[in-house]
Amino acid sequence: MPLDSAVKPPFVQSTCPHDCPSTCALEVERLSEARIGKVRGARANSYTAGVICAKVARYSERVHHPDRLSKPLRRVGEKGAGREAFEEISWDHALDEVAENLLQAEQRLGAETVWPYFYAGTMGLVQRDGIERLRHAKGYSRQYSTICHTLADAGWLAGHGVKRGLDPREMAQSDLIVIWGGNPVSTQVNVMTHVAKARKTRGAKLVVIDPYRTGTAEQADLHLAVKPGTDGALAAAAINVMLAEGLADREYLERQSDWDDELEAHFAQRTPEWASEITGLSVEEIVSFARLFGAHKKSFIRIGYGFSRSRNGAANLHAATCLSIVTGAWQYEGGGALYSNGGIFPIDATLIEGLDVLDPDVRIFDQSRLGPVLCNDPRDLGDGPPVTALFIQNTNPMVVCPESLKVRQGFERDDLFSCVHEQFMTETAAMADIVLPATTFLEHDDIYKGGGHTHLQIARPVIEPFAECRSNHQVICALANRLGAEHPGFEMSEWDLIDATLKASGLPSAQSVYDDRWLDCALDFETAHFTDGFGNDDKRFHFKPDWSAIGVDHADMPRMPGFMDSIDAAKSDRPFRLVAAPARTFLNTTFTETPGSLKREQRPTALIHPEACKRLGISDGDKVRMGNELASITLHAETFDGLQHNVVVVESIWPNSAFEDGIGINALVSADPGPPRGGAVFHDTAVWIEIV
DSSP, rough: BBOOTTTSEEEEEOOOOSSSSSSSSSEEEBSSSSOOOEEEETTSSSTTOOOOOOHHHHHHHHHTOOOOOOSSSOOOOOOOOOSGGGEEOOOOHHHHHHHHHHHHHHHHOOGGGGGEEOOOOOHHHHHHHHHHHHHHHOOOOOOESSSHHHHHHHHHHHHHSSOOOGGGGGGGOOOOEEEEEOOOOHOOTHHHHHHHHHHHHHEEEEEEESSOOTTGGOOOOOEEEETTTTTHHHHHHHHHHHHHHTTOHHHHHHBBBBOOHHHHHHHHHHHHHHHHHOOOOOOHHHHHHHHHHHHEEEEEEEOGGGGGSSTHHHHHHHHHHHHHTTTTTSSSSTOOEEEEOGGGGOOHHHHTOOOOOTTTTTEEEEEGGHHHHHHOOOOHHTTTTOOOOOOOOSOOOHHHHHSSSHHEEEHTOOOOEEEEESSSTTGGGGGSSSSEEBBOOOGOOEEETTSSSSEEEEEOSSSSOOOOOOOHHHHHHHHHHTTTTTOOOGGGHHHHHHHHHHTTTTTHHHHHHHHTTOOEOOHHHHHHHTTTOOSSTTSSSSOOOOOGOSSSSSSSSSSSSSSOOOOOBTTBBBBBEOOOBOOOOBBBBTTTTTTHHHHHSOEEEEEEEEHHHHHOOOOTOOEEEEEEESOOEEEEEEEESSOOOOOOEEBOOOOGGSSSSSSGGGSSSSSOTTTTOOOTTTTOOEEEEEOO
8 A cells, every 4th residue: 555645755765775875865655565666876975975876776676576586485496497397495494494404414514515605795894795794603604705805905004004095085086087897887886977077077088098998988078998807007107207297296195105116116117118019008098198198287087896706906096096196186175086985884784693702713715716715625615524504695696796607516516515595596595495585675674885985874774575585684683593503693783783893883873874865974084085194013105015015925926017918818719808898787696587687688798809800700799609718708799999809898797597598697717816825807808709
């Protein structure tokens, strides 16, 4: 029955939970206790500014999708067969069976044989990270979460020493905006709102650095289509030009960084001619960019994750951030850089994550190496037992993880028990023994912090849970009770857990933050701009990082910014460099089931330069095979001149089942960790292409 508009407002505040730096403030039309209508951005939020992406605006397609899981399921048929291979069971029977299997695995091989596995299907701290509390209370194998930001974190911390940067709203005060390794038109639309303000009010210029002509690049004044993995060379050459042409702020360099004669000599050798050979850009493009950047002190570099997803990604990101130091851009409003503001939120996660019962001696697995772990690779298992039980929330590793054929092989093991808590019958859920139906963000409480802005937000349910769906927190607590795991967090409601966490963090109450819509944690100018010093012990930015302090795999990291020659380079037998970029209307594997997204994306497609297509005899719409030593996949080709001749782009992540052979894009991606401390290398793959 529709709600009485005199009692309930037609729009209810909420927060987008999806894996995006925007964490948009939302207003959701509540048609009844069980149904929503429109979803829009909150105009009163100074970052969201009323703008959200099309996929979330159509969220009613997802929350009310006919294929949503509604009841707990037990597999009675073959793994991977889909919904028909499962029978419905009660929640009590499902939870009892999961607990029994986890306990039996523990009794046979010890607690470390169980691996709770999760990621960022929701960015809410309670519903995402509560699985850690169960892990630590039971002594299960730990997880090193490397899928997304590990390489980027390493590159930023190497120079700045702390994970924070500019307030993104300062972009409106910038004269030059550089979007480097990101496509916010598709992946973080709010950035473009603030770009538009700067262009309208200040005539700001927009530069986009990305291996292909994205929707964002189409709006740029200058697009630099670098070869994947060569951004560090571009950055070093731009510094060479700025130093040579008097565009550097020498006083700022001396005062705020570790600048010395060795760095001066180093950059003198990183000429535009040198970088042109590496990046594939012309000397003129490199020089023009350097002069443009050097001429605008109020320059804002908005760093995306894209160019960090490479074996040399940490080094490349560090090199890119050096530009703002050379010009002294940090001294000015609208000047500096932003990768993430994740470090500004003073959240004490002890209660949510059970950090007070964490045992650091329990082994830890790299989540990006799920395939090798499940295939018992000794490099991962060491002297420990194999993983024989998985409990999975908030992720779809059968599609997301590198070396996905190896992931599939691991899931097919007869001795592996797995439980997946999900909203849809994903390819990972189809491999499970027990599948539990999960709530969406509109159906539970949670707390959110936004790495792409400065707001802390709390969201309450907008509608009742669909059918028999339960939240992650409810399932974790129910399992803990059956497993004998003890921690105060298991005895608390989601709301009480949020409120207690805020109290422990010295922040206002949950009700206060909710009533105020959000809590702005923005720093003052001096702190945000590192006027009082950077986060390193000497308070200086480091052109010459101590990589050994960042990660153990530091031996080959470059002493000074430039080109780290460690990528999976194109060769005669694999002449193309593959970029598996995000698709506009998918978000990882979320939204791949919604009609609006499927209508726009249509099918998996390889974007190939016309000259390469001509050489290979490929026309628009032709079926091609693409492969390397790990796998080969079948998809369709589209001629596209917005990239270099030996670069190919596949906008993803399509389900494996969307490809003709049931093999998706991440079958081609290596599970090798990127130095110095790991990280998935999704955009660092050399492939061959042939017409079918």
